[in-house]
Amino acid sequence: MSKESASTPAAAPTKPLLSRFLAATEIDTRMLGMVAALFAIWCAFDIYSGFLRPNTGLFGGAFLTPRNLWTLLVQTSSIAVMTTGMVLVIVMRHIDLSVGSMLSLVAVAGAVLQVFILGPAIGVGHPAIWIAAVAACLVLGTLIGAMNGFLTAYAQIPAFIVTLGGLIAYSGVAFLLASGVTIAPMDKTYKIIGGGVPESWLGPTWSWALAFVACALIILAVANGRRQRKRFGFQMRPVWAEAVLATIGSAAVLGTTAVLTSYPWPFGLIRQYAADNDVTIPEGVENVNGDAICMAADRIVRCTEGLIYYTGYAAPVLVALAVGAAMSFIATRTKFGRYVYAIGGNPEAAELAGINTKMMTVKVFALMGFLVGVSSIIASARLDAATNALGQLNELFVIASAVIGGTSLAGGIGTIYGALLGALMMQSIQSGMALLNLPAAFQNIVVGTVLVFAVFVDQLYRRRVK
């Protein structure tokens, strides 16, 4: 295969090993840097929290424990979902400042529907309630997003102004809808989407099953990518590089699953579950290997028989992962995605090439609205309540996550996985500082500084690459 050898540039042997490795595997060095920074932040938090209060984390702290990492992922879900949509909006050279207020409005509307309207009408807990509430949130979000897009594209009002107006107006509507009161509690089934109840945890068996399916898909994707390149006569990666990619991807999936499935149910929930189901909790035996856990005094220990309860993937995390995968697919593998990037790169050229840029703007904003709908469900289900304060200022974190993740405000550039990593990084910083009990003012200073610094480093990197 002459084409395969062509993938290694002629000058390659003189280059250092690392850059040859990166060139062969085509790994995004920018992403590599982000992952490294994320790990550095995690380790720092773990070490620091260990000083304050020793725990079972990797470095003796409370941050790198299964429990905290599990919580971190749940906390990130709502922002992460919106961030994937924001990437496309920003890539198209627009911005959506209204997502936070829109989330309040949609969440309050969904809560009013299930608690004030459907609850009394067809009986609290009726299975139709959660379905109606979910559908209403998604439809309402999509409609509001489409309206934003319509005003931007057809009324030719800059997106900044349209959504700034939305930022102010939607929170007002959210207030009026429920005259400012907190609406709670949510429907029992609806709550499962929030990840706060045992029903929303996949458990070890299904988590591992899912992980293996994901690994198989990764390997299939790598193989398929290779076949496609061959078919169209593109440059190909060496076989070893393909293997490395498949291995890294699978290892990431399996590692995450291993961490999440080693977080046992909280003590209180096991006790509740045992009481509800008439199960007697066996005496705890420590230091015995087995696949079950029991309780000894106030701790959970492993024992050979008894109740097996590990959490595994939580529902909101699964939703966020599914949205991330779907959005990645849309952005990189569909005509729609290609149009978005084409318009972002050069709107005039895209229009001249026959893309209906106006309709695309409406569609992208509608997609953003749909994702806000998804996030509003996660956020209100997780809080088990909806108020007009829910989601306020989320737009800042969503935009910051996208930008930290490498989305260029000049348009045309941005990846979904980068934005997801950005969201995880922002949430890590916030949660880590809350774990250290640092004052909120200090948290704001650090988050703001990290945002500016991340973009600064990104600029340096881009200039060097050029």
Place this chain on the structure above:
Amino acid sequence: MKKFATAILAGVAMTMALSTVAEAAGKTIAVSWKTFQEERWKTDEAAIKAAVEAAGDSYISTDAQGSAQKQAADIEGLISQRPDVILVVAFDSDAILPSIKAISDAGIKSIAYDVQFEDPNALYITFDNIGVGRIMAEEILKVQPEGNYAFIKGDKGDPNATFLFQGMMEVLKPSLDSGKIKNVCETFTDGWKPDNAQRNMEQCLTSTDNKVDAVLSENDGMASGVVAALEAQGLAGTVPVTGQDGDKAAINRVALGTQTVSVWKNSTDLGKVAAEAAIALANGDDVSSIKGVAKFSGGKNGVEMDSILLAPTPITKDNIDVAIEAGHITKEEACAGVKAGSVPACG
């Protein structure tokens, strides 16, 4: 500008018409509201109006719509109607002072309703805010006299967050000093937002390995986040949680047992007390003869003024009926999902 002048003229004409009616009906009590954007002020207004009209006097009011400027103009308008007493809910407690002076100069009595402005001639009527923190601490001490306490405070920029904490500390100090109580987490919550409170509580539970025995949340909204975090750890209902505002959702949590107390400031009570004080003043009674009046100088500039500080009502499992009977919440709302026989008011 011309339009504005016409509007004022129209206003004056209307007020003249009104004042003739007013004189015929006895005394006139006026209220300058700062806004009706928040739900609660409508409750206050209903209570004041009812008490004033029951006494055979008449009620007039203006709404400043959240603007200090409009409120100054409103008060000028009210003065020209020559009421006997003007109650003011100040939008800005400093900017209002010239208007208050104008009220005194016109020989009209003024009452600072709920929001303090520091004018020695005015009567200040409100709920005892430091007392709210004190009540929260007392209620939680009753059920959990020792152990690890977590404090979920409000927004750092709001002086009320600190007042509340001061009140808590007054009560808890002896136990903290003796080591019976340990402060394991203490965080401000940006914007008093429930989702921030939830995250702070989750991280608090992670850092202490769930060794939290009581949570003092400074309001009901944040308590909803705290309870959600506790619930995910199977601790809801076993760890006592405080709150204030008498949110309907919070009263329901109190009935369900996941929140221990919601300190409720009954606006109807406040309105009634204020209206009665206003009527007494209108009838020419001396301020010191009104029930509950004491000197207060705890404001920003320490100006001493006559004041009535109402004690808020702690709503616990045992007295939910108080809120139901006051019409603040229906029995169905308060008792939704409550097991029969577990709460007296729910039956």
